[in-house]
Amino acid sequence: MNELIKIGTNEHGEPRISGRELHTFLEVKTAYKDWFPRMTEYGFTEGEDFNPLKIARVQNEGGREVSREVIDHSMTIDMAKELCMIQRTERGKQARQYFLAVEKEWNSPEKVMARALMYANKQIASLGVTVQAQAVELEAAKPKVLFADAVAASKSSILIGALAKIIKQNGVDIGQKRLFAWLRENGFLIKSGADKNIPTQRAMEMKLFEVKEGSYIDGKGENVTTRTTKVTGKGQQYFINRFLTEKEKEEEQACSAS
Template sequence: MNDLIPIHEESGTPAVMGRDLHAFLEVKDRYNDWFPRMVAYGFSAGQDFTEFSVKPNGAGRPRIDHIISLDMAKEISMIQRTERGKQARQYFIECERRAKNPVAELTGEELMARAVIQAQSTIKELESRTRELEAPAKSWVTLAAAGGDFSVSEAAKTLSRDPGIRIGRDQLFKFMHSLGWIFRTKGHRAHWEAKQDKAIQTGRLAHKLSRPFLNERTGEMEQPPPTVRVTPKGLHELHKALGGTGELAA
């Protein structure tokens, strides 16, 4: 089997490079925008992937790449819902199967190719890894629900601690809608979403994404709608807009 996507050994565990997977999947978005969106599906640094900085061809400006576990790579491929995504997922499954009995099934040429890939990984990429960090991608800042933010229900309860405010979850949704922070989608799965320009990019709200799930009725993978979260900045602006009179106790 030809190597569609190079497989590397990371601490004895097979893995792939994020940019290699991005290229194979033929994703139109820039890697620095695409990968943070994939991470927002619930993957964890240090467990599912490792970030590092590398200079292309050993020179020029460093760029961020990631070492991804095969489990994460399979799930990312499935999320794409494309033929390339299906092909990549089946390829990773086959790679895992062969890894359990590599000598018996790999040809001499394939063993040589694997040795070359491992050498390249060690020399060009893993030795180039540094702890230097770039500014986080905008999509990660706006999509990842950082520690300290609130569900709308929690935000309503916190705001109601002020003697001058009495508001529930549904009322708070309607109030944020009146402020132009959120909008209601249409269809059988209608839900509230935060506006990019007035809420997410301003740091008032965030979206928390859940992992896709298998719809047993249709047999298709479905993506749950994003959950609206209220940031500390948004909470204080809501407190002020609602005419709060006391100290806001978070």
């Protein structure tokens, strides 16, 4: 089928016709800015039958070509057909027959099936991207998720040395001595004195640690009281997540620098 007037599509893939192109084809003598508003008086509704749009058009002014922004309208095939009938000219009849053929082809089983397949392919492609993105996020969060689940299932407190091993198993290179030093430097354990390595008031309020007291009789027959700092389940989650977060930041900075 020869294209008498260019057929465009809207965001839903439905056919649309430019008001200005139809105006030119119909050889209407009245200026478009006056003609189109007059045509809308025949009962056409903005947003349903047509939508205004701004286009850039090159036109001759004083012997030179300049680009001007003008108003055009995107209309449905039904509206275009009616405008052709209103004109009552041979060009109007020719254009209307053309739009009827376009409409028939648009509604043919082959075209309907082609549009359905195109839509399905877009949906599948979009779903694939979404699933892939979710898979990447889940893989990145896997260590944290596994750790959180493991700790949540256990209500028992552990020694700081055991926490160091868990952190190392999650990809952070740290040992017991370095973890103790880190906890002291960051205000979680008391740095010195008789209470060295005992949780600070802040850490206890955060419920990250608990202190187990015990006693034994030494070689001199004297009773000795002991205090052992242990990491609660909440503390285990807090510290492993903090170390993993800091590791991720360091890796991101390294990637940005490279």
